[in-house]
Amino acid sequence: EAGVTQSPTHLIKTRGQQATLRCSPISGHTSVYWYQQALGLGLQFLLWYDEGEERNRGNFPPRFSGRQFPNYSSELNVNALELEDSALYLCASCAGQGQETQYFGPGTRLLVL
Template identity: 95%
Template structure:
């Protein structure tokens, strides 16, 4: 069974640009979560999608947004990139509302120059 996949592996952007990160959950999982892992700040919850709806949002500005597609894959969009957005962005999936265990993908390393 394939795990959570993310693309691209690495992404380099400049300040002010937009970044789009993609995630495919484990087959059968309907919930997708996004986390930011910045150096020195640990893992911070960004967004949770389930059945195509945004269910919960972390303490991040509106320029962090996303969506979930009918096949349960998800996109994270970061607009007006700032230097401090440089981080590893991790996607996780779970079986849905009743599931406690989240399975993480390998992440996308975003570098903002």
């Protein structure tokens, strides 16, 4: 069974640009989570989507947004990039609401110059 996949693996942008990151969950999983792993700051919860709806949001500004498509894949958009947005962005999926076990993808390394 294929795991969570993310693309691209690396992304280099400059300040003020927009970044789009993509995630495909494990087959059969309907929930997708996004986390930011910045150096020295651990994993911080960004967003949770289930059945196409945003269910919960972490303490991040509105320029972090996303969506979930009918096939349950998801994309994370970061607008007006700032230097401190440089981080590893991790996507996780689980089988649905009420299921706690989250399985992570390999991440997208975003570098903002």
